């Protein structure tokens with residue numbers, strides 16, 4: 001079984017709070033996500049500022065692009081992101097153009113599959129060249145008790161040479177089944193951003209790598 005990475009999803013906090021949390025969890029976190037709410041609150045300056053503090057980190061801009069792919073991808077990569085998110089329900093044109101900009105800027109596009117229930121659509125996006133997908137149970141769905149689970153993996157079954165991220169209420173209880181289902185990346189927000197002891201919480205999550213492979 002392969003090992004998974006952890007993406008710290010920063011949402012609904014200030015830039016200073018984000019920087020503090022990154023510093024607290026950096027030993028156990030692989031990728032930093034500047035969440036959509038922070039981008040909406042502060043714009044591209046949030047990305048620039050956080051990039052300035054962490055020049056070597058992999059930074060994901062959760063732009064959730066659904067149109068204007070060229071413009072928004074140029075914004076994200078120009079402000080220092082390595083990866084930017086584009087919605088799976090965007091048009092093929094938007095996805096193609098976003099992938100093209102990413103290739104030119106030596107970045108990557110993560111396709112957010114929020115709201116996509118049809119694996120045929122995922123195959124179509126794959127055929128456009130996307131190789132990084134995020135299985136996602138959104139905040140509003142979480143309010144009615146849904147969280148990311150192994151059943152989401154049906155959407156990407158059979159696709160070769162892809163990386164699969166999973167997002168949506170991930171914590172110590174829900175992570176193990178996602179790891180066993182083959183997650184390459186756990187996108188973790190609330191479990192870390194709401195933790196009283198974020199470093200310890202991140203450590204426990206990272207230790208699942210060890211525990212999962214020992215068992």
Ligand SMILES: O=C(CO)[C@H](O)[C@H](O)COP(=O)(O)O
Nearest residue numbers: 009167168169170188189190
């Ligand atoms: O993209 C997001 C919301 O749209 C969040 O970043 C993602 O859902 C992770 O946060 P949480 O672990 O709190 O669900």
